[in-house]
Amino acid sequence: MDIDWAALGQVFGVSLVATVGLVGVFTLGIVNGSAGKSHGGSASALARTGAYACYALCAAAVAYGIYIITAP
Template identity: 35%
Template sequence: MDPHWSSLGEVAVVSVGATVGIVIVFSLGVRALAAVEEGGEPGDGKRPGGGGSTAYGARGAGAGRPGAPAVAVAGLCFLACAAAVFYGLYLIVPQFH
């Protein structure tokens, strides 16, 4: 029995690529939820916390809560990750076909 090395390589490349893609999309979702800090917008270069007496900076009531667009983007990212996971399970479990 001879292994098909090209098929094995193809499966390895696709699985590594899918794994990296899912991790990146999940990370973008987490980043979208953590994007809003005290007056800072995503990518403005401000460090979170802004200097207060606590370890994470002084926050007022409601400060640091993500807005609706950030929650929507995060939700879409997490939904895409869940869809990829469920599609993988669909491919693996033969009773689903």
């Protein structure tokens, strides 16, 4: 049995970057969605739109991952 360590390292690196990036985008969505709410106000329309865009990007990444896993 021969393990291709270079390919394994590439898979590990790409999955690490993708995971950290996706968590960062989701966190940015949470921060944008709660902007201004700590002072009793509601989030501005721009911040709310940014939060929705971050959530949509996360959903698209998850959907793409599921598509790759289930593709014939």
